[in-house]
Amino acid sequence: MFDGFPCAVEGALNMGVHHSVDEILPGDCSQGSYYFSRKLHINFKMNIVILAAGMGKRMRSSLPKVLHLLAGRSLLSHVITTARELIPNQLIVVVGCGATRVRETIVGDDIQFVDQFEQLGTGHAVKQSIALLHEDVSTLVLYGDVPLTRVETLRALLCKAGQDKLGLLTVEMTDPTGYGRIERDTGGNIMRILEQKDADEAQREIREVNTGIIVVPTLFLKGWLSGLQNKNAQGEYYLTDVVECAVANGIPVVTEQPAHEWESLGINSKAQLTALERIYQRNLAETLLDTGVMLADANRFDVRGELVCGTDVSIDINCVFEGQVILGDDVSIGPNCVIRNATIATGTRIEAFSHLDGAKIGVQAHIGPYARLRPGADLADEVHIGNFVEVKNTTLAKGVKANHLSYLGDATVGTRANIGAGVVTCNYDGAKKHRTMIEDDVFVGSSTQLVAPVRLRRGTTVAAGTTIWKDTSENSLVMNEKIQTTKNNYIRPRKGK
Numbered sequence: 141m142f143d144g145f146p147c148a149v150e151g152a153l154n155m156g157v158h159h160s161v162d163e164i165l166p167g168d169c170s171q172g173s174y175y176f177s178r179k180l181h182i183n184f185k186m187n188i189v190i191l192a193a194g195m196g197k198r199m200r201s202s203l204p205k206v207l208h209l210l211a212g213r214s215l216l217s218h219v220i221t222t223a224r225e226l227i228p229n230q231l232i233v234v235v236g237c238g239a240t241r242v243r244e245t246i247v248g249d250d251i252q253f254v255d256q257f258e259q260l261g262t263g264h265a266v267k268q269s270i271a272l273l274h275e276d277v278s279t280l281v282l283y284g285d286v287p288l289t290r291v292e293t294l295r296a297l298l299c300k301a302g303q304d305k306l307g308l309l310t311v312e313m314t315d316p317t318g319y320g321r322i323e324r325d326t327g328g329n330i331m332r333i334l335e336q337k338d339a340d341e342a343q344r345e346i347r348e349v350n351t352g353i354i355v356v357p358t359l360f361l362k363g364w365l366s367g368l369q370n371k372n373a374q375g376e377y378y379l380t381d382v383v384e385c386a387v388a389n390g391i392p393v394v395t396e397q398p399a400h401e402w403e404s405l406g407i408n409s410k411a412q413l414t415a416l417e418r419i420y421q422r423n424l425a426e427t428l429l430d431t432g433v434m435l436a437d438a439n440r441f442d443v444r445g446e447l448v449c450g451t452d453v454s455i456d457i458n459c460v461f462e463g464q465v466i467l468g469d470d471v472s473i474g475p476n477c478v479i480r481n482a483t484i485a486t487g488t489r490i491e492a493f494s495h496l497d498g499a500k501i502g503v504q505a506h507i508g509p510y511a512r513l514r515p516g517a518d519l520a521d522e523v524h525i526g527n528f529v530e531v532k533n534t535t536l537a538k539g540v541k542a543n544h545l546s547y548l549g550d551a552t553v554g555t556r557a558n559i560g561a562g563v564v565t566c567n568y569d570g571a572k573k574h575r576t577m578i579e580d581d582v583f584v585g586s587s588t589q590l591v592a593p594v595r596l597r598r599g600t601t602v603a604a605g606t607t608i609w610k611d612t613s614e615n616s617l618v619m620n621e622k623i624q625t626t627k628n629n630y631i632r633p634r635k636g637k
C-alpha cells in the first residue's frame with residue numbers, strides 16, 4: 141500500500157513536506173517515525189483539532205476533565221505539547237464544559253479556542269472548527285483526555301495517510317469494552333467504525349479498536365461532517381462515521397498502531413488517571429535507570445516536570461521532583477525529599493525529609509535532614525545546612541554552616557560564617573522586609589536574634605543569646621549585658637496528689 145521513499149517524494153511535491161532531498165532515506169514507511177524525526181527536519185503541514193469539550197462526569201470533580209494533572213501538568217497541556225512538535229498550520233482546541241477555566245489555564249498565541257456550546261458528539265465538536273481549517277492540508281484530530289500519545293506515533297500515522305488518505309490510529313486490546321470497533325471486510329479493508337453501543341454481540345468480539353486519533357483530508361472532512369446524522373444509540377454526531385464516508389467515496393483508509401498501549405489510553409475517571417500516572421512515572425524511572433541514575437525503588441519516585449541528572453546520581457525512595465530540577469554528578473538525594481525548581485551541583489548530599497524550592501546549591505554541600513530551602517536560597521560550595529533550618533532569599537558563601545534550628549531570611553552571609561543553633565534573622569517589621577548582612581568569618585552564637593537591617597562586620601563573634609540591632613565592628617565580640625541571679629535552695633512548685 142505504501143512504500144516509504146515515494147511517500148517522501150510525494151510529500152515533497154504535494155504535501156508541504158519540508159526537507160532537502162539528501163535527507164530522504166530509502167526504506168519502508170513502517171519506519172515513518174525514522175523518516176520524520178525532527179533530526180531530519182521533515183514536517184508535514186496539517187491542521188490539528190484537539191477535542192476538549194466533554195463533560196468528564198466520571199471524574200466527579202468541579203475541575204474540567206482536561207485540566208486534571210498528570211505528572212504535574214494538565215492532560216490538555218500534554219496533548220498541546222505533542223501537537224506543537226508537529227508544527228501545525230492551525231492548532232485548534234474545542235472547548236465546552238468548563239470552557240472559561242480551560243481558556244484561562246491553557247495559554248499560547250498559537251492556540252485558537254472554538255466553542256462547542258452543546259456536546260452533541262465528536263463529529264459535531266470537530267464541525268465547530270471547520271471555518272478555521274486550511275483546506276489544502278489534512279486535519280489531525282486529537283483528544284484532550286488522551287495525554288501520552290508519542291509524537292513519533294503521530295508522525296508515522298501522518299506519513300501513512302499523506303494528504304489524500306484517511307488515517308486511523310488503532311490498537312488491539314485484550315479488553316476492548318467501551319471503544320469503537322474497527323470493522324474490516326474479509327480482505328482486511330476497513331469498512332467502518334462501530335461504537336460499542338451500536339455493535340451487536342459478534343461485532344463486540346472485535347479487538348481492534350479506534351483510539352479516536354484520526355487524520356482526514358480537510359476538503360473531504362468538511363463535506364462529510366456537514367452530512368453527518370445522529371441516528372445511533374447515543375443520538376450523537378459521530379466523527380467515526382467519516383470512515384464509512386471515505387469508503388463510500390473510494391478514499392483509501394489506512395491504519396497505524398502505537399508501539400505501546402498506554403499511548404492510546406484516555407482518562408475518564410480518577411482510577412484511570414492514577415493508573416496512567418503510574419505508567420508515566422514507571423517509564424520515566426526506567427529511562428533514568430537506563431541512563432545510570434540509581435533509584436532505590438522505581439515505583440516510589442515521582443517527577444512532575446523535568447529532571448536532569450549527571451552521572452552517578454542516586455535517589456532514595458519517595459522523592460518528588462517538580463518543575464525544572466538539575467542534579468549534578470554524584471549528587472545523592474535521601475528518602476522523602478521534595479525538590480522543586482532547583483539546581484544542585486556535583487557531590488552534594490541532600491538528606492532525608494528535606495524540602496527545596498527555588499534553591500541553587502554548589503558543589504559538595506550537605507543539606508538536611510529536615511532542611512527547608514525556599515525561593516532565592518543561593519548556597520555556594522561546601523555549605524552545610526542542618527535540621528530545621530529554613531533559608532529564604534538568602535545567599536550563603538562558600539563553607540557557611542548553619543546546622544540547627546535557624547531562620548535565615550533576606551540575608552547575605554560571607555565565607556566560613558558559622559550560624560549557631562536557633563539563630564533568627566528578624567527580617568520583617570510588619571510592613572517591610574529588611575536585609576541582614578553577615579560578613580566573612582563571623583561566628584553567631586546560639587539563640588541569637590539579628591534585627592534587620594543590620595550588618596555584622598568581618599570576624600565578629602556574637603555571644604550566645606544576644607539580640608543584635610546595631611551594626612558590629614570587625615573582629616569584635618558582641619553581647620548583651622545580662623545579669624544572672626541565683627536563688628539557692630529553691631523549692632520548685634509541686635502538683636497536689
Ligand code: UD1
Nearest residue numbers: 191192193194259260261262265283319320350351352378
Ligand atoms: C470515542 C470514539 C470511539 C473511540 C473512543 C476512544 C466517537 C463517536 N467514538 O468514543 O470510537 O474508541 O473515543 O477513546 O468518536 N468530545 C467533545 N465534544 C463532544 C463529545 C466529545 O469535545 O460533543 C470530546 C471529549 O471531551 C473527549 C473526546 O471528544 O476528549 C472523546 O469523547 P468521548 O465522549 O469520550 O468519546 P467515546 O464515547 O469515548
Ligand code: MG
Nearest residue numbers: 285406407408
Ligand atoms: Mg472516551
